[in-house]
Amino acid sequence: xxxxxxxxxxxxxxxxxxxxxxxxxxxxxxxxxxxxxxxxxxxxxxxxxxxxxxxxxxxxxxxxxxxxxxxxxxxxxxxxxxxxxxxxxxxxxxxxxxxxxxxxxxxxxxxxxxxxxxxxxxxxxxxxxxxxxxxxxxxxxxxxxxxxxxxxxxxxxxxxxxxxxxxxxxxxxxxxxxxxxxxxxxxxxxxxxxxxxxxxxxxxxxxxxxxxxxxxxxxxxxxxxxxxxxxxxxxxxxxxxxxxxxxxxxxxxxxxxxxxxxxxxxxxxxxxxxxxxxxxxxxxxxxxxxxxxxxxxxxxxxxxxxxxxxxxxxxxxxxxxxxxxxxxxxxxxxxxxxxxxxxxxxxxxxxxxxxxxxxxxxxxxxxxxxxxxxxxxxxxxxxxxxxxxxxxxxxxxxxxxxxxxxxxxxxxxxxxxxxxxxxxxxxxxxxxxxxxxxxxxxxxxxxxxxxxxxxxxxxxxxxxxxxxxxxxxxxxxxxxxxxxxxxxxxxxxxxxxxxxxxxxxxxxxxxxxxxxxxxxxxxxxxxxxxxxxxxxxxxxxxxxxxxxxxxxxxxxxxxxxxxxxxxxxxxxxxxxxxxxxxxxxxxxxxxxxxxxxxxxxxxxxxxxxxxxxxxxxxxxxxxxxxxxxxxxxxxxxxxxxxxxxxxxxxxxxxxxxxxxxxxxxxxxxxxxxxxxxxxxxxxxxxxxxxxxxxxxxxxxxxxxxxxxxxxxxxxxxxxxxxxxxxxxxxxxxxxxxxxxxxxxxxxxxxxxxxxxxxxxxxxxxxxxxxxxxxxxxxxxxxxxxxxxxxxxxxxxxxxxxxxxxxxxxxxxxxxxxxxxxxxxxxxxxxxxxxxxxxxxxxxxxxxx
Numbered sequence: 001x002x003x004x005x006x007x008x009x010x011x012x013x014x015x016x017x018x019x020x021x022x023x024x025x026x027x028x029x030x031x032x033x034x035x036x037x038x039x040x041x042x043x044x045x046x047x048x049x050x051x052x053x054x055x056x057x058x059x060x061x062x063x064x065x066x067x068x069x070x071x072x073x074x075x076x077x078x079x080x081x082x083x084x085x086x087x088x089x090x091x092x093x094x095x096x097x098x099x100x101x102x103x104x105x106x107x108x109x110x111x112x113x114x115x116x117x118x119x120x121x122x123x124x125x126x127x128x129x130x131x132x133x134x135x136x137x138x139x140x141x142x143x144x145x146x147x148x149x150x151x152x153x154x155x156x157x158x159x160x161x162x163x164x165x166x167x168x169x170x171x172x173x174x175x176x177x178x179x180x181x182x183x184x185x186x187x188x189x190x191x192x193x194x195x196x197x198x199x200x201x202x203x204x205x206x207x208x209x210x211x212x213x214x215x216x217x218x219x220x221x222x223x224x225x226x227x228x229x230x231x232x233x234x235x236x237x238x239x240x241x242x243x244x245x246x247x248x249x250x251x252x253x254x255x256x257x258x259x260x261x262x263x264x265x266x267x268x269x270x271x272x273x274x275x276x277x278x279x280x281x282x283x284x285x286x287x288x289x290x291x292x293x294x295x296x297x298x299x300x301x302x303x304x305x306x307x308x309x310x311x312x313x314x315x316x317x318x319x320x321x322x323x324x325x326x327x328x329x330x331x332x333x334x335x336x337x338x339x340x341x342x343x344x345x346x347x348x349x350x351x352x353x354x355x356x357x358x359x360x361x362x363x364x365x366x367x368x369x370x371x372x373x374x375x376x377x378x379x380x381x382x383x384x385x386x387x388x389x390x391x392x393x394x395x396x397x398x399x400x401x402x403x404x405x406x407x408x409x410x411x412x413x414x415x416x417x418x419x420x421x422x423x424x425x426x427x428x429x430x431x432x433x434x435x436x437x438x439x440x441x442x443x444x445x446x447x448x449x450x451x452x453x454x455x456x457x458x459x460x461x462x463x464x465x466x467x468x469x470x471x472x473x474x475x476x477x478x479x480x481x482x483x484x485x486x487x488x489x490x491x492x493x494x495x496x497x498x499x500x501x502x503x504x505x506x507x508x509x510x511x512x513x514x515x516x517x518x519x520x521x522x523x524x525x526x527x528x529x530x531x532x533x534x535x536x537x538x539x540x541x542x543x544x545x546x547x548x549x550x551x552x553x554x555x556x557x558x559x560x561x562x563x564x565x566x567x568x569x570x571x572x573x574x575x576x577x578x579x580x581x582x583x584x585x586x587x588x589x590x591x592x593x594x595x596x597x598x599x600x601x602x603x604x605x606x607x608x609x610x611x612x613x614x615x616x617x618x619x620x621x622x623x624x625x626x627x628x629x630x631x632x633x634x635x636x637x638x639x640x641x642x643x644x645x646x647x648x649x650x651x652x653x654x655x656x657x658x659x660x661x662x663x664x665x666x667x668x669x670x671x672x673x674x675x676x677x678x679x680x681x682x683x684x685x686x687x688x689x690x691x692x693x694x695x696x697x698x699x700x701x702x703x704x705x706x707x708x709x710x711x712x713x714x715x716x717x718x719x720x721x722x723x724x725x726x727x728x729x730x731x732x733x734x735x736x737x738x739x740x741x742x743x744x745x746x747x748x749x750x751x752x753x754x755x756x757x758x759x760x761x762x763x764x765x766x767x768x769x770x771x772x773x774x775x776x777x778x779x780x781x782x783x784x785x786x787x788x789x790x791x792x793x794x795x796x797x798x799x800x801x802x803x804x805x806x807x808x809x810x811x812x813x814x815x816x817x818x819x820x821x822x823x824x825x826x827x828x829x830x831x832x833x834x835x836x837x838x839x840x841x842x843x844x845x846x847x848x
Contacts (some may be wrong), residue, residue: 093163096182097170101126102143105179111186115159142167146180155187162188228357251369253291253347257282257307258363262356265326275319282307294347294370297340313338326361328355334371346375398495404488419474419497421466439463439471454480454491461498473502525623531581531608531616533558546602546625547595566591566599573604580606580619589626601630686720686755691816707747709778710737716751717776720758730771731762737778741785745842749817750788756810756817757790757835765833767796784840791834 070615096110107122131139142152151168164187170179180286260281263274284305292302311318314336316497330352339345349368356362390398398420399413409428416424420437427434438446442462449460458478463471478493518526525546528538536558539551547564565573569590576586585607591599605625609618697811717733742750760776777789818825823839 011373027479086106093183093185096122096144096184098127098182100147100179100473104130109184111163111184114186115161128579136188143180143659148178150334156184162191163185178491191753191793199499226355251290253294253366253368255287255291255366256285256363257366258285259283259355259361261335262358262362264360264664271323275322278322279308279311279315279319280306282308285363292366293343294368295337296341296343310337325351325364326353334375344372345370347373374412376813387723389443396497399491399492400495401492403490410490415496419472419495420543421468421470437464437466439465451553454488456477456480472497472499474498523625527621529558529621531619531620531811533577533619542590543623546600546623547592548596548598564592566593576604576606577619580608581616583616600625601627684761701827706741708752709740709742709747710735712747713754713778714739715777716754717758720762730740731766732773734773734775735777738780740778740780741843743788746821746839749820750839753788753814753837756814760810761790761794761833765792765796786839786841788839790837791832793832796829796831796833 043826047408060686092111094107094111096104097106100103103124103126104122108118112118112122126140127143128136132676133393140460142154146167147154147167149169150573151166153164153166154163156163158650164185166183166185168181169177171177175664183557197518215677229841259278260283261277263269263277265271265274268410284303287299289299291401292299295302307318307322308709317335321331321335332348332350334346334348337345337347346373347368349366351364351366353361354365370613378436393414396418397413398416400409400416401411402409412424412427412482416422416423416427418476422437435447437445439462446460446462449458459475463473465471467712474495475498476493476495478491480488480489481492485488488493522540523542523545524540524542525543526538527536529536529542536555540553541551543549543554549564562573572588574592577590579586585602585605587605589603590600592599592602603624605624606619606621609620714735714737717735721733754776758776760837761774767773775789775791779787815825818837818839821842823837826836828834828836
C-alpha cells in the first residue's frame with residue numbers, strides 16, 4: 001500500500017488512528033518477510049543435503065548395492081523436484097543459485113513474473129548476460145564475496161520497485177562452498193509504509209512544536225505585561241516620593257529626554273528616518289540643577305531643547321552614538337559637548353532607553369558629570385608621558401628613577417640593558433644586581449655616595465663590570481625631586497657610558513707622551529707644517545743636529561729652507577710638496593748645505609693630514625740624515641763592481657784551466673792505443689767540459705751566484721752529442737726544462753749527473769740500433785724541491801745487471817753526486833732506462 005503524503009492533511013484527532021493503521025500494516029509485512037526468510041533457510045539446508053548426497057558415494061566407509069543406489073538417486077531427484085517446486089512458489093520474490101563462474105544454475109520464484117522475467121531467460125546465463133551493465137561491478141563484487149564465504153544483504157531498486165537482496169554462500173556438509181544463492185524479496189510496500197509513517201510523525205512534530213511555541217509566546221507576553229505593569233506602578237510610586245529629592249541633591253547631572261511619539265527600533269524600520277525623527281522630536285523634559293550648570297544656562301533655556309540642538313556641533317558622531325545606544329538599550333560614553341556659549345565641555349555619562357509595553361522607545365534617561373578638568377589633566381599627562389617615553393627610550397644614556405621610602409626602582413630606560421649587559425627585569429626584581437655590577441675598586445665609594453641623602457645635584461664617575469667581563473666607565477648624575485612640603489621623595493638620574501671618552505683620553509695622553517719621547521729622542525727630525533707652507537707648527541730638536549741651524553730661524557721663515565737645499569735637488573723637493581697637496585705620501589732624497597759649506601744627504605718622508613671634512617689642513621714629515629748611508633752605499637757599489645770583475649776573471653781562468661786540462665788529456669790520448677784506457681780519457685774530458693761550461697756561463701752572466709739551468713743543459717747535451725760522434729745516427733734529444741736557477745754548489749753535481757747518465761745512454765742504450773730518443777726533463781716540484789728525469793728508449797740494462805751494486809765509475813759517480821745533493825733516485829728499466837731524481841738546492845754560506 002502506498003501512502004500519498006499530500007493527503008495527510010487531516011484533523012489532529014485522526015492522526016493517532018492513522019498511525020495505528022500504518023503500524024499494523026508494517027508489522028504484518030515484517031511477519032511475512034520473517035516467514036519467507038525461514039523458508040529460504042530451510043531451502044538452503046535442503047540444497048546442501050542434495051549436494052552432499054551427490055558426493056556421498058566417495059566418502060562413505062561402506063559399500064551400497066545397486067538397488068540402494070537406484071533408490072537413493074530416485075529419492076534425490078524427487079527431493080530436487082520438491083525444492084524446485086518450493087522455489088517456484090516462493091511468494092513475493094525469487095531465488096537464484098549461481099556457480100563459481102557466476103552462471104545461474106537454478107532460478108525460480110513468483111517475483112520473476114512481476115518484473116517480466118522467466119526462469120528460461122535466466123537459467124544457464126551468466127551475471128553479465130542478464131544484469132544491467134551499470135550494476136555489473138556491484139553484483140560481481142557481492143557474488144565473489146559470497147563465494148569467499150561472506151553473506152551480504154542490501155536494498156536494490158529495479159524497474160520502480162525496491163527489493164531486499166541476500167547473497168549467501170552454499171556449503172556442503174564438509175563446510176565447502178560450492179555455489180552461491182541470491183534470495184530477492186520485494187519490499188516496496190514496506191518502504192512506502194515506512195516513508196508515510198515518517199511523514200506523519202514529522203507533521204505531528206511540527207504541529208506540536210508550533211503549539212508549544214505559541215504557548216511560550218503567550219506566556220512570555222503575559223509575563224512582560226505583568227512586569228511592565230508592575231514596573232510602571234513602582235516607577236510612578238517611587239518617582240512621586242524620591243525623584244525630585246534625588247534630582248535636586250545630586251552633584252551629577254540628571255535629565256529625561258522624551259519623544260513626542262514612541263518609535264520602533266529593529267530591522268523592520270528605516271533606522272535613518274527614525275534617527276531623523278529622534279533628533280527633531282526628542283526633547284529635554286526634566287533636568288536637575290547640576291546638569292543645567294554643566295551647560296552654563298538657565299532652566300528655561302534648557303527644558304524643551306531637542307537632541308539636534310544639543311549635538312549640532314557633531315551631528316555625524318552624535319547619530320552614531322544614538323545608533324549604538326538604541327542598539328544596546330544602554331550606553332556609557334565620554335563625549336565632547338558644547339555649552340550654550342559654544343565652549344567645549346567634556347562629559348562622562350550613562351544613558352538608559354525607556355520603552356513602552358510593545359517595546360517601542362519613548363525616550364531615555366541620562367546621568368552625566370563634567371570631566372573637562374580631568375580630560376585636560378589626562379591630556380597634559382599623556383603628552384608629558386609621551387615626551388618622557390620618547391626621550392628615555394631614544395637617548396643612549398640610562399634614565400632612572402627610584403623611590404626614597406621605601407627604597408625601590410620605579411623606572412629604568414632600555415639603554416640599561418645595552419650598557420650594563422643585564423636584564424632590566426632582574427634589576428626591578430633584585431636591586432642588589434646594581435651593586436654587584438660595580439667594579440670592586442669603586443664599589444665602596446659609589447655605595448657610600450648613593451646611600452647619603454641627596455639634597456642637590458650630584459655627579460659621580462665609576463666603573464662597571466658587564467657579565468662578559470668587559471669594563472665600562474659610567475658618569476652618573478642624580479637630581480632630587482621634592483613633594484609639596486619640600487621633602488625629597490624621589491631621585492632621578494642619567495647614567496652615561498663614557499668608556500670611549502675615557503679610552504680616548506687615555507689614548508691621547510699615551511700618544512702625546514709617546515710622540516714627545518719619540519720626537520725628542522730619535523735622531524730624525526719630525527716636522528709639522530700648515531697646508532699653505534706659511535706656518536711651521538712643530539720641529540723636533542734633531543733638526544738642529546742635522547741641518548746645523550737653529551729652530552727659531554726656521555719657525556720665523558719656513559720657506560727659507562729651500563735656500564739651503566742643493567740647487568740641483570730643489571726641484572725634487574718642490575715636486576714632492578705638490579704631490580703631498582694632491583694627497584700622496586712622498587719620500588725624497590736630496591742634498592743640503594750646512595753653514596760651514598759641508599754637504600749632507602737628507603731623506604724627507606712627507607704625508608698629508610685631513611680634517612673632518614676630508615680636506616688637507618696639515619703636512620707632516622720626518623727628515624733623516626742619510627749622509628753616512630750614501631757614503632756606505634757608494635763604497636759598497638764600488639766594491640761590488642770590483643768583486644764582479646774579479647769573480648768573472650776567476651771563472652774565466654778556471655774555465656781556461658779546465659780547457660787546458662781537457663786539451664792535455666786529448667794530447668795524451670793520442671799516444672794511448674788501449675781502447676778501454678782511451679775511453680777513460682774521453683769520459684774524463686766530458687766531465688771536465690761539463691764543469692767548465694758552468695764557469696763559462698758564470699763569467700758571461702750578469703748573475704755570478706746563480707746558473708740558468710736550461711741553456712746550460714742544452715750546451716752540455718750538444719757537446720756530448722758531438723763528443724760521441726752522433727752526427728751519423730738518428731738519436732733525438734727531447735728537452736723539457738722549466739726556467740730554473742740554481743747556485744753553483746747544486747748546479748755542478750746536477751750537471752755531472754746529466755753528463756754521466758746521458759753518456760751511458762749514448763754508449764750503451766743504442767749499441768744495436770742507431771735510432772732512438774733521449775728525454776731530459778727538469779721541473780720545479782715546489783719551493784724547495786726539483787725533479788730531474790733522464791730517459792731513453794734503448795735496450796736497457798742487460799739481464800742480471802745489479803744497478804745498486806754496480807762498480808762502474810759512471811754509476812758510482814752518480815750515486816756519490818746524488819748523495820751530495822741529498823737526492824732520491826728511482827730507476828726503471830721496463831722500457832729502456834729511466835732515472836727519476838728528486839733533489840733540493842744546497843744551502844751553503846752566502847757569498848759576499
